[in-house]
Amino acid sequence: MNWELDWLEHRARLSPHKDAIIDESTNMTWTFKDLNNRAKSIAGWLCQRGVKKGDRVALLSPNHICYFDLLFACGKIGAILVPLNWRLSVHEIKEILADCTPGLIGIHRQFKDKFADLIDIELDVFFIEATDFEEMVYFSGKEKFLESISEVDPLLMIYTGGTTGKPKGVVLSHQAVFWNALNTIVSWSLAEDDITLNYMPMFHTGGLNALCIPILMVGGTVVIGESFSGKKAVQSLNRYRCTNILLVPTMYHMLIQTEEFQRSTFPHMKIFLSGAAPCPYQIYDAFRKKGLAFKEGYGLTEAGPNNFYISPEDALVKRGSVGKPMLFNSIKLVKPDGSETAPHEVGELLIKGKHGFSFYWNQDQTTAETIKDGWIYTGDLAKKDEEGFYYIVGRKKDMIITGGENVYPLEIEQWLAEHPAVDEVAVLGLPDDKWGEIVTAFIAPKQPDSLTEEELQDYCCKKLGRYKIPKRIIFVNELPKTHVGKIDKQKLKEIHTVK
Structure with missing residues (x-):
């Protein structure tokens, strides 16, 4: 292969005995030398099984070192790793497999029964945490990796959530992951002494690419967490002397309510990062009260997922901002006519950079609609202020048009979330004969029967224009979540309709 692309080989040479990976559940530790040796052994094993450049290798596993093993092994031989969302049904997994047609699939033994039907179809299966995996890790064949691999060759294919339609296989090249x-x-000033704890699912770009790969590249340490709880997260952050962590807002919501969070001073933490969805302001407040650095970012599978930087100091002043574009990517906001927005004017967020995806697998038309003149049209709406700080407003598809007025749900959600009796909130537009759509708020109260529709509408009147005030408020025990912990608005829309 092109050895310039195999940065793990060079990191293992520079930092052979530095801890690279720690497993939270077992406390097992692997150095960079260990990690590279495992990847080379597995690459040789894959070659012996007939895997060639461009072939797909699928993986169904909870968070586990096998993600790094197979990603780096595939990188050495030019294969494409396809991590699969194990929270999907067998039917959904089969549809994805039919789309990406892998030559091999690895299944963690934890899922052997759940996905037994996959074993019966015509797929070459190997098992993680079993004899198969041990054979891979300790493969002693003298395979030579002779394939010529360029930076634009595919390395990773991550399927989008599919909450608004058929999941799309996002193809990420060596170049995209590297950049x-x-x-x-460079933009976030990561360093060799950084240690991150990862609870984000590793079948998702946030689990692999947001912090894990950058931290490993710089010579830091990744602690692999599997199941999240607020109490355990605080304990592990302190136990492993972590310096940073990325969680989604729902995880932070759970974390800040624990006694452990209230008691801990987090002496080693440099920054708490929030991603995947806009963060409620009360989470900002919880960290500010403890004097802890907190900020949020923005990304998507198709670009990065890292695109912005904001300092902790600016995050306190510019609450809700994701900051400014990072060093090696460009951002612009455009109106429907293609012209760029003025300060505080909402437009669609476009991204350009070498970290962008190559194409959607088997979806040429969708690719052409998404990548235009090198710009990735994200479908997200944002605005920026006079100082160049960007604020995410919401998804383009989530914008509500009621009586001819444009309403951005996030503004209403942020205000309702500040009500002391509200635990979770989601706002969306539901069909209405008179208004086209009506603003509808789904509220999970902290205590049952503690709120009324009239009370919340009066509360909204204090800050919001009349056309933004929810005409309908639906109380629920809990809001549905996607596989990465985001509130699933599509499911809410499917369940609740206006008669």
């Missing part, structure tokens, strides 16, 4: 990591290291 996202490099951009993050």
